[in-house]
Structure formats: C-alpha cells, structure tokens
Amino acid sequence: MLTLLFPEGAKDETEPIYQSSPIARYYNVLARHVIGRLADTADRGRTLRVLEVGGGTGGLTSAVLPVLPADRCEYVFTDISPAFVQSAVEGYQRYEFVTGRTLDIEGDLAAQGIELGSFDLVLASDVVHATADVKRTLLHLREVLAPGGVLAMMESRIALEALASRTSAISPLPEEPRYLPSYLLRGRISMPVQVKR
Numbered sequence: 001m002l003t004l005l006f007p008e009g010a011k012d013e014t015e016p017i018y019q020s021s022p023i024a025r026y027y028n029v030l031a032r033h034v035i036g037r038l039a040d041t042a043d044r045g046r047t048l049r050v051l052e053v054g055g056g057t058g059g060l061t062s063a064v065l066p067v068l069p070a071d072r073c074e075y076v077f078t079d080i081s082p083a084f085v086q087s088a089v090e091g092y093q094r095y096e097f098v099t100g101r102t103l104d105i106e107g108d109l110a111a112q113g114i115e116l117g118s119f120d121l122v123l124a125s126d127v128v129h130a131t132a133d134v135k136r137t138l139l140h141l142r143e144v145l146a147p148g149g150v151l152a153m154m155e156s157r158i159a160l161e162a163l164a165s166r167t168s169a170i171s172p173l174p175e176e177p178r179y180l181p182s183y184l185l186r187g188r189i190s191m192p193v194q195v196k197r
C-alpha cells in the first residue's frame with residue numbers, strides 16, 4: 001500500500017494533503033502555536049527531547065521545527081518508511097538538532113533502539129489511524145514519554161476520506177471506520193494530551 005501511495009518515496013501526490021492544502025496549513029499552524037508554547041514553558045536548563053512518529057512528508061515537521069529551541073533540543077524524526085526518513089534527513093539539514101531513523105510504532109520500541117520514558121514531547125500527526133491496533137499504538141506512544149511528557153496527536157477524518165478515495169480500489173475503508181474511536185473521527189482533532197506516568 002505504501003509503495004502504491006508513495007512510489008519510491010515520491011511525495012508529489014500526498015505532500016499537499018499534509019502540507020500545503022488549506023486544511024493542513026490551518027491545523028499545522030495551530031500545532032505550531034501549541035508546540036511553540038510547550039517549548040517556551042519547558043525547563044530551559046535541560047534539553048527538550050522530541051520524537052515524531054510517522055513523520056511522512058513532513059507536514060507537521062516543517063511547521064514545528066522553526067519554533068523549537070535549536071540550542072537545547074533534540075528532534076528525532078521517524079517513519080516506518082526509510083524513503084521518508086532519508087528525505088527528511090536531507091530536507092531538514094539546516095536544523096542541526098534533527099536526526100532521522102526508521103521506526104515501526106507497532107513494533108517493540110526498545111528493540112528498535114528507542115529509549116523508553118525519555119521523550120518530553122511525542123508528535124503523531126495522522127499516523128495512529130494507519131496502525132492495525134490503535135490501543136497498542138497509544139500504549140507504545142505513552143511508553144516513550146518521560147515523566148510529565150506530552151503527547152501531541154492529530155487525526156483527520158478528512159484526510160482519511162481523501163486517502164480512502166485514492167485507495168478504495170485496493171482497500172476500501174469501511175463506511176464507519178472501525179479502528180479509531182468514533183469521537184476521534186468526528187472532525188479533525190488536535191490535542192496535546194498530558195500523560196501522567
């Protein structure tokens with residue numbers, strides 16, 4: 001499926017959905033304000049550790065990198081697809097605090113080299129719905145958070161429908177998508193979630 005949507009990592013077809021469409025721009029700007037505020041209020045005496053999962057074409061990444069403190073931030077861009085990771089590493093070279101690596105959020109995170117309980121901020125934009133078991137994915141996202149860390153997650157019914165129309169010949173979405181709770185699908189949700197550990 002990924003290969004069909006993003007042949008050899010090509011982003012021409014999908015980038016506008018997550019980056020330059022009016023809806024993407026609107027929500028990415030909102031996310032930038034929220035993330036910028038979180039960064040401003042974070043402890044300035046230590047490094048802010050950020051993990052992005054399912055970073056894909058970088059719609060959210062491009063919005064938030066400019067508001068993060070370059071001198072005290074480590075940003076780990078991840079995606080299940082090596083092609084997206086490579087593209088991000090090349091595209092964000094000017095942000096020296098960004099590194100990239102592949103990560104399957106459904107797999108064993110520690111075995112993939114991710115330090116559990118270590119990230120102050122975990123970003124997940126339009127990726128949780130793409131996983132087979134949403135509950136397990138959310139548990140994994142919580143596992144990587146440091147005490148007091150924040151999960152900032154966005155999910156989009158509109159994006160789901162756009163993708164469904166592109167992929168329906170291959171894998172039709174059910175009329176009522178069954179893999180995300182319905183309250184998450186009633187419109188676009190942008191929510192920073194404070195997860196207590």
Ligand SMILES: C[S@@+](CC[C@H](N)C(=O)[O-])C[C@H]1O[C@@H](n2cnc3c(N)ncnc32)[C@H](O)[C@@H]1O
Nearest residue numbers: 018054055056057058059060080104105125127
């Ligand atoms: C709908 S796109 C997200 C778009 C991206 N956040 C953006 O703003 O451009 C979903 C992304 O999740 C990635 N993905 C799918 N399953 C994944 C998994 N199990 N672990 C990590 N990433 C995954 C895909 O490769 C794709 O880049």
